[in-house]
Amino acid sequence: MLTRIEVVADPVRDRCLLTTGDLSPRRLPAPAGVVRIALVAAGALLLAGDHVRIEVVVRGEVRLEIVETAGTVAYAMRGGSARWDVAVELTDGAALTWHGEPFIVAGGADVVRTLSISMEANCTAALRESLVLGRHGEEGGILQTTSKVFSAEPADGRALLLAEELDLSPGSRRGWAVLGEAGCLDSVTTLGFRLPESPHTLQLEGVGSIARRLVAAQHESDLADVWVKL
Numbered sequence: 001m002l003t004r005i006e007v008v009a010d011p012v013r014d015r016c017l018l019t020t021g022d023l024s025p026r027r028l029p030a031p032a033g034v035v036r037i038a039l040v041a042a043g044a045l046l047l048a049g050d051h052v053r054i055e056v057v058v059r060g061e062v063r064l065e066i067v068e069t070a071g072t073v074a075y076a077m078r079g080g081s082a083r084w085d086v087a088v089e090l091t092d093g094a095a096l097t098w099h100g101e102p103f104i105v106a107g108g109a110d111v112v113r114t115l116s117i118s119m120e121a122n123c124t125a126a127l128r129e130s131l132v133l134g135r136h137g138e139e140g141g142i143l144q145t146t147s148k149v150f151s152a153e154p155a156d157g158r159a160l161l162l163a164e165e166l167d168l169s170p171g172s173r174r175g176w177a178v179l180g181e182a183g184c185l186d187s188v189t190t191l192g193f194r195l196p197e198s199p200h201t202l203q204l205e206g207v208g209s210i211a212r213r214l215v216a217a218q219h220e221s222d223l224a225d226v227w228v229k230l
Contacts, residue, residue, distance in 0.1 A: 002053050007035045009060025009092070022052045028067075036065040045072055046111065048080025055087050058094035058123075071101040071132075074141065076108030084113045090123035097126045099227065102184075102218050104132040105168075109141030117149040117191065118158065124192030126230050130218045131185045133168060140183070143168040149191055151206060161191065161206040182214035186221040188230075195226065 001021035008015045014035050018025040023039045030036035045052065058064045074082060084103075090096060105111055119125060134140025149162040166178070166185075173179040188195070188211045195201050195209035202210045213221040 001051075002055065003039070004055040004057075005037055005064070005066070006055075006057045007059070007062055007064050007094075009062035009094075014060075014062045021054075022050065023054065030065065033061075034063045034065060036067065039066060039068050041070070041072070046074040046082050046084065046109075048077035048082060050082040051085070052083065053085045053087075056096065057089045058096055059091050061093040063095040063097065066096070066098040068099065068101040071104060071130075073104045073106055073135070074109035074111045074143075075106050076141070077110050078108065081110040081112070084111060086115045088115075088117040088119070088125070090117070090119040090125060092120065093122045094119075095124045097230070099128045100130065102130040102132045104135060105141045105143045106135050107138040107141055109143075111141070111143050113143065113145045115145075115147040119149070119151050119191060121151055121192075125190070126227075127187075127189045128223065128227055129187045129189070130221070131168065132218055133173065133179070133183050133185075139170055142170070149208070151191070159206065161208055162189075162204060162210075179214055182216060184213075184215050184218045184221065186213045186215060186218060186223050187211065188223050188226050190230070 003021035003023040004019035005025050006017040016027055016035050022042055024042045026038045028036040028038055145166045147164045150158040151161040152158040191208040195211055211226050213223055215221045
C-alpha cells in the first residue's frame, strides 16, 4: 500500500499532503521552514506478501525531516517474500533529512529493498540507514538492496550520482568484500553536499558522500556522532 508525503514551500505556511498506506505519516511541531513528519506503522510489518511503497515529494525552499518512531523487523516468511520501495523527488531548492531506525531481517525473511531519488542540483538530502542481518542469535535472512540517485538541472536531463546494488543473502554477505563477520551495515549518505574527509568516508564523483560502518550490532556504530553534526 502506498504511503505518500508531499510538501510544497509556501511563504505563509508550508503545505503538506499526507497519504496513509502501510505506514502512517504524522506531522509534528517544527520551526519555520521545516516540516517534520513521523512514520508510524499502520499494522504489522514486515510479513510475507507485503509491498511497502513510500513516495516523498518536496518542492521549494523547505526542509522535510522524516523520523521513524521504531525500527522495522522483516519476519520469517516461510518461502514467501516482501518488498520495501522508496521513491523521492526534490525540486526548487528542497532539502530532505531522513533518520531511519534499524531495518532488521530476521532468519527466514526474504526482502527486496529499493531507493530511488531524483533531485535537482540545488537540492540536498541526508539519510541514515541501518541494515541488521538477524535478531540476537540469528544468522538473518535474504536482503537485496538497490539504490539509485539522479541529480540534474531542471532543463538538462538527469545525471546518475549514485548506483549501488548489494546482495546481502547469507551465502554472499560473508565475503570479505561485503560484510565479513559483521551483522550490521550502518550508513550515512549525503547528497548535494559532502561530509568531511575521513578514512571511512567515500566521496562520490558528484557532490555527495557515504560514511559506512560494518559492526556486529548497530549500537556499536559511531555514525550517530556523524549524523548530529549535519
